[in-house]
Amino acid sequence: MKVITVGNNKGGVGKTMCSFQLVCHLAHLGNRVLVLDLDSQANLSSTLGVTIQRTLIPEWLIGDVKASEIMVPVEGDEEYSKNIKLIPASRHMANLAKLLILSEAEVRKNAGRKERLLKLRLKEVEADFDYVVIDTPPMLGDELIMSLVASDKILIPTQAQDYSIDGLEELMDTFEIIKESENPALEFSIVPSMVNPRRKIERQRLEELGQSFSVTPMIRNLVEMQESVALKKPVFKFGSKSKGRQDYEALWDSLGLV
Numbered sequence: 325m326k327v328i329t330v331g332n333n334k335g336g337v338g339k340t341m342c343s344f345q346l347v348c349h350l351a352h353l354g355n356r357v358l359v360l361d362l363d364s365q366a367n368l369s370s371t372l373g374v375t376i377q378r379t380l381i382p383e384w385l386i387g388d389v390k391a392s393e394i395m396v397p398v399e400g401d402e403e404y405s406k407n408i409k410l411i412p413a414s415r416h417m418a419n420l421a422k423l424l425i426l427s428e429a430e431v432r433k434n435a436g437r438k439e440r441l442l443k444l445r446l447k448e449v450e451a452d453f454d455y456v457v458i459d460t461p462p463m464l465g466d467e468l469i470m471s472l473v474a475s476d477k478i479l480i481p482t483q484a485q486d487y488s489i490d491g492l493e494e495l496m497d498t499f500e501i502i503k504e505s506e507n508p509a510l511e512f513s514i515v516p517s518m519v520n521p522r523r524k525i526e527r528q529r530l531e532e533l534g535q536s537f538s539v540t541p542m543i544r545n546l547v548e549m550q551e552s553v554a555l556k557k558p559v560f561k562f563g564s565k566s567k568g569r570q571d572y573e574a575l576w577d578s579l580g581l582v
């Protein structure tokens with residue numbers, strides 16, 4: 325079972341878009357995919373057709389309920405949706421930090437440190453899935469840190485603008501700390517997101533970024549990507565001339581996810 329987190333502490337950079345396309349792509353290939361929505365905005369859950377009042381993710385993390393009790397099926401064409409199970413988010417996720425403090429005794433008994441809780445819980449479903457894909461909120465909080473400890477890889481959607489690239493430093497520092505202390509096998513790839521390749525400044529910034537980091541092929545800024553989310557229709561269902569489909573195919577290809 326491979327665990328892939330999509331994360332960036334910067335907001336609105338295309339994390340949920342990338343998560344949605346990745347989940348549907350992997351399921352379409354026949355993989356059994358568990359989707360974990362750790363963002364209390366619950367955008368990925370709603371794109372997969374699921375809205376709930378109150379998530380039990382905090383209770384699952386501290387071991388009060390089992391993953392199988394909180395997983396739900398998703399909407400979409402049977403051909404891929406049958407391979408997907410979702411642990412949905414809701415606004416109550418905002419209570420995660422509070423709950424973890426209140427349950428500190430249990431956390432210590434179970435995992436030693438709260439950053440390890442998610443890794444521990446995912447071990448329990450290891451035989452049931454080929455992939456876990458985690459969408460995370462736009463901050464360097466417990467959700468993202470737990471996900472990094474539990475993951476094989478983090479995909480970091482990044483816009484080709486100065487302030488977006490500058491913000492990467494903080495995330496990369498955290499990545500290095502977690503890699504050294506908790507998860508030496510953790511890998512990362514920066515995914516240029518919502519790029520306008522006609523703008524010279526964006527092309528330059530991407531080239532510079534590629535000199536210091538591992539950068540994948542870019543995802544362009546395209547109206548059809550917004551349609552994909554609005555229609556809850558992944559880009560692989562679009563025609564072969566679709567630029568969005570081509571961009572994502574090149575991305576999965578470069579990551580070996582084919």
Ligand SMILES: Nc1ncnc2c1ncn2[C@@H]1O[C@H](COP(=O)(O)OP(=O)(O)OP(=O)(O)O)[C@@H](O)[C@H]1O
Pocket residue numbers: 334335336337338339340341342363365367460461462517518519543544545546547549550553
């Ligand atoms: N390649 C793209 N082309 C055009 N629009 C895009 C593209 N990718 C994402 N968008 C749009 O940009 C907005 C932000 O994308 P998304 O919700 O995926 O970002 P996010 O990083 O998950 O945001 P948040 O930090 O709030 O969770 C959405 O309206 C989405 O439809």
Ligand SMILES: [Mg+2]
Pocket residue numbers: 339340341363367459460
């Ligand atoms: Mg999001």
